Amino acid sequence: AQTVTQSQPEMSVQEAETVTLSCTYDTSESDYYLFWYKQPPSRQMILVIRQEAYKQQNATENRFSVNFQKAAKSFSLKISDSQLGDAAMYFCALEIRAGNQFYFGTGTSLTVIP
């Protein structure tokens, strides 16, 4: 069975500062992908960043980057130079290559303080 755990239900960060959201996962599969999705108040989930498990290099996307520790099954998201528009619920997700099924964490609600 696959599980995704986000242990921080809520986080806050000052505008322009850096924040890290935590995610751990568990799977016995060796071939998978990891994602961070953002859900603003509009409710529409938006892909922030994704990581292929076979790649050792951490993915980056502008101000967003991940710290992928495969052995520890950890996949944290770092947001640099936080902006007011970053305020949202963030979900960590795991996709197993065989089966094309996604598993989501319970989410972290991020508040950006002006």
Added chain:
Amino acid sequence: KAGVTQTPRYLIKTRGQQVTLSCSPISGHRSVSWYQQTPGQGLQFLFEYFSETQRNKGNFPGRFSGRQFSNSRSEMNVSTLELGDSALYLCASSPQAGATNEKLFFGSGTQLSVL
């Protein structure tokens, strides 16, 4: 290109009733999946359809069912509604099933309240 469209956006029902939710995927996308989102539970996978066939099913009771039409539009039905079915129901589409690393494109969801 239009995004994933879910209707209605809000729905209020009473216990025992049934409800049907609709999802139109992005044009050309053949895979549609459904998720239930509740506070503290995150997103729980309901089922996935590809080319009118259910490929995967989550751990939900038989009251939850779905189908996909030849134009890839999908409907989800919940019968004999219970208070615990109150949730945001999200639909997501992707170009094809079986080719992983395809990101999911989500709709804005249907907020269902059961009174």
